[in-house]
Amino acid sequence: MIKSLTILFCFILLSFSIKAQSYLGLSTGIAKDVNDNPNETFYHIPVTLQWKPFWSHYNPFMMELNYDIPFTGSNTAIAYTLNPSLPASVQLQEQIRPYVFTASIGMGWRTIINKERNNILYFGAMTGICNQSFYVNYQHYDKVNYEILNPDVNSNLTSLVLIGEVAYKFHNNMIIMLRAQTPLVDESNGSYPLSYKDVAPLQLTFGYNFYYNKGHIDERRRKKRRIRYDRY
């Protein structure tokens, strides 16, 4: 079994592009929470910055920063009052904004789809630290006269996450990427129950990869070819 996995790993490595390069990628798009939040689904605009610092395909180390800017999610809550001159209960609109920041490191591999056009498929597997800040606001809430039953409150969660992503580079270094992030490993939010839970964004982003160290790699390749030709 181990032998088979080793062979498979070597096969994947050998299938990599010989045009390994360092790059800095920036992309944005849309993200949907897939953590099955009970009352609503959160949507975000993600901004992802990727950096693969080493040109060698034998060193697949890469880093990533990701920030998810939320669309405001909405929920309802009921508030009650003892004041006989006011309605006994009112329904309130609750707004929840989860900001998600993730810093991760991991490995990225790639394989050529179309060598002539230099279209490349990237795979990434990373682990990171994720901070999720939830801001709760009740619209038109009369705090003096009314009390909300089982109110939600702001919360701030930080824990480990795992990330998997597939990206396709095409047409002059443009990139389209599908990125999935797990919920927080430690989801505990204290013992007070909230109507929401941490988010697990599934992102579809579009962006650009800025390649560098290209000349350095080409020079290595040229040297190799020269050596090869000299033999003959």
Place this chain on the structure above:
Amino acid sequence: MIDTKLYFIAGVFIFCLMSCKKPPRNYYADQNDPGLSRLTSYGYNIATNYINGIAYINPYNNPSYFGLGGGNVIPTLSRIIGSGTTDDTLALSWPVEANNNLQSDSYLYISILMPVSKGLTENNFAALSGERFDSNTNIISLTSYLADSYYNYYNYPTYSDSLAYTSPRGPSNIYFVNISMSPSGDLSMAGLFNGNIGDTTITNGRFDFYLPSSYIHF
């Protein structure tokens, strides 16, 4: 052989000590009302209110050996039978203490008294869920025990019996936001209350109680 038994007993004792877990306080501060808990309906057995602007809360009892007992003091729900054709009185009562170590406890006990028809059952009471009673109808009243009644308070056999003690009383509002009853007769109730007794004002009161059937005396 004796040594083995001793080790075994010591091991069990240490295990018991390590497995002790205090019941939770379940106090979650209300951001808008300092010193008060949020209005919840999770059966946390917590009640908070201001008395003349000072936050009060029902006390917490530390558990005894092996973590038995303890937790937030559970209120009593009693029906005081009226004489003759007079309506009965439903009394929801719990002890209080200042929710701030800097303040002295001027008040020890709160009782919400509510006239009810004779023969009230637990099902009748559960049907009050969602009902708001205001003080203009004089349906309920609020009683607090002053510090000088400390001796009497601790010499009454049970909390519910302490209602026989004559204490200052005044009009009160109460709102049973939610009452639910389990098949075994346990009651969960959440609500709001306020009132005044002369110059003493009780404001922003909220409770979230879970009463086992043994605490319900009717």
